[in-house]
C-alpha cells in the first residue's frame with residue numbers, strides 16, 4: 001500500500017494483497033518500459049498476453065478446473081486498479097476486456113465442452129477474447145441490435161456488423177450477440193454465439209484510430225454469411241440480452257476499478273509534481289488552493305473506492321447490485337474526468353505535451369463515461385430503482 005491508495009479497505013485479504021503486489025511489480029517492471037512502443041504500434045504483442053497469462057492474471061475469477069484462480073470479484077477489482085495505475089489505459093482495457101468481459105460469458109454460460117475448448121487457452125493468454133455487442137446503429141440501446149442469426153441444418157448463419165470492438169482486430173475468440181427470433185421485440189430473441197477468428201464469414205473491415213486507449217486495438221467487423229455449428233450457441237437461445245446485462249455488472253465494476261486506479265495514480269503524479277515545481281517564490285504545493293484542490297480530488301477518489309469495494313462484496317454475496325453498480329460506474333468514471341483534468345491543469349503546459357503520463361491519462365479516461373454504459377444510461381438505471 002502507498003499513501004495514494006486512499007482508503008485501504010478491510011475487504012482485501014492476504015491473497016488480494018499478494019496479487020496487488022505481484023501485478024504492481026509486473027506493471028512497473030514489464031508494462032511501463034514497453035507500453036509506449038505498444039501505443040505507437042496500436043497493439044499489444046501476443047507474448048505480453050502469454051506472459052501475463054503465465055503469471056495467472058488472466059483467469060483469476062474463472063474456474064480452477066479450466067486453469068483459472070477460482071477467486072471472486074475483489075480479485076478483478078485489484079487487477080483493474082493496478083493495471084490502470086500503469087497510466088496506460090489501452091493496455092489495461094485490452095487485458096480486462098479479454099479476462100473479465102469476454103471470457104466471463106464462456107465461464108458463466110458455457111457447457112463443459114465449450115469451457116474445456118476455450119478457457120484454458122484464454123487463461124494462458126495463448127488465445128485472446130473479444131465481446132461483440134455494439135453495432136453501428138445500436139450502442140447504448142443494446143435491444144436495438146440487428147445482427148441476425150438464422151437457423152440452418154446443423155447450425156446457424158449470422159449476418160450483420162459490429163463496431164468499436166476491443167481486441168477485434170487481433171483477437172481469436174469472439175462472443176457475438178445476434179437476433180435469433182426476428183419476431184420477438186426489443187430485448188427478447190437475442191442469443192450469444194462463440195465465433196473463432198479463422199471463420200471465413202468474419203471480416204475485419206476497419207481498425208480505428210482513437211483519441212485514447214491507443215495500445216488496444218478496436219475493430220469494425222462484418223459478419224458475412226458466417227456459419228457456425230449448433231455447439232457455438234452460448235447458453236440458452238433467446239437469453240442473450242439477459243446474459244449481456246448480467247455480465248455488464250462485472251464489466252462496470254471493472255470500469256469503476258479502472259477509474260479509481262487512474263485517479264490514485266494521477267493524484268500521486270500531481271502531488272510529486274506540485275511539490276517540486278516552483279512559482280512565485282514557493283512550490284505549487286505551498287499554495288493552499290493547490291493543496292486543497294488535490295485533497296478534494298483524493299476525497300472523491302476515496303468515496304468512489306469505498307463504493308467500488310462495497311459493490312464487489314455485494315456481487316460476491318450474490319446480491320442484486322444493478323443500482324449500486326450503476327451508481328459506481330457513473331460516479332467513479334465522472335470523478336475520473338474531474339481528477340485527470342484537474343491534475344493536468346496543475347501540470348501546466350507540461351501536462352499538454354504528448355508523452356507525459358498525465359496527457360495520456362486524460363485522453364484514455366474520456367471513454368470511461370461512454371463505453372460499457374454511458375453515465376446518462378447508468379443514472380437512468382439508478383432512477384428506475386428509486
Ligand SMILES: Cc1cc2nc3c(=O)[nH]c(=O)nc-3n(C[C@H](O)[C@H](O)[C@H](O)COP(=O)(O)OP(=O)(O)OC[C@H]3O[C@@H](n4cnc5c(N)ncnc54)[C@H](O)[C@@H]3O)c2cc1C
Pocket residue numbers: 097130131132133134138139140141163164165166167210213218367369370371372373374375376377380
Ligand atoms: C474504445 C472503445 C472500445 C469499445 N469496446 C467495445 C467492445 O469491446 N465491445 C462492444 O460491444 N462495444 C464496445 N464499445 C462500444 C461502447 O460500449 C459504446 O460506444 C457505448 O455503449 C455507447 O454507444 P454509442 O457509441 O452507440 O453511443 P449512443 O448510444 O449513440 O449514445 C451517444 C450518447 O448519447 C447519450 N445517451 C445515450 N443513451 C441515452 C439515454 N437513454 N439517456 C440520455 N442520454 C443518452 C450518452 O451521452 C451517450 O454517450 C467500445 C467503444 C469504444 C469507443
